[in-house]
Amino acid sequence: MVNFKIQLSAQLENVQEILVRHSRLLLAAQFRCTSCQEVTENWDSYEISGSRGEANLVIRCKLCKRESTASFVGGYSVYNEEHSGQYASLAELDCRGLEPVEFKPRDHxxxxASSGARFEDVDLSEKEWFDYDEKSGDSVSIMELETQIKRV
Ligand SMILES: [Zn+2]
Known part of the structure; x- marks a missing residue:
């Protein structure tokens, strides 16, 4: 059994935490089939199920038709201000028949913010985000966003 951690690093300014739903996290990850090495975002079938802390991904490789799965191990992780500037894990995946090769943050x-103000549907695909927190009167930003996949 091989597990992988999806990690994120970013510089936070007046931001308390960044959260992403498990299903969204899976949609933003690219996987490689370990039997034929095919890397594709266009799998034959792609199914995401589960709820709170128990999401599941079942995909069938377009090339070799093998079905593979990824399951979350452990609970939900957020990226918070204590992590600013360092890598921290968003999730750990138990992967069977596939492995994640890249995590590309998108929307949602x-x-x-540090004031408690919430910003929904933030798009991080540009690897940075700037906004204004009306509650505190401060600017809020996420910069130098990077991701990595770590084998554990
Ligand atoms: Zn395959």
Whole structure:
């Protein structure tokens, strides 16, 4: 059994935490089939199920038709201000028949500002985000966003 950690690093300014739903996290990950090495975002079938802390991904490789799965191990992780500037894990995946090769953040992130103000549907695909927190009167930003996949 091989597990992988999806990690994120970013510089946070007046941001308390960044959250992403498990299903969204899976949609933003690219996988490689370990039997034929095919890397594709266009799998034959792609199914995401599960709820709170128990999401599951079942995909069938377009090339070799093998079905593979990924399951979350452990609970939900957020990226918070204590992590700023360092890598921290968003999730750990138990992968069978596939492995994640890249995590490309997209939209639907939830950002909580230091004041507690919430920003829904934040798009992090540009690897940075700037906004204004009306509650505190401060600017809020996420910069130098990077991701990595770590084998554990
Ligand atoms: Zn395959």
């Amino acid at each position: 992130f939830l950002v909580v």
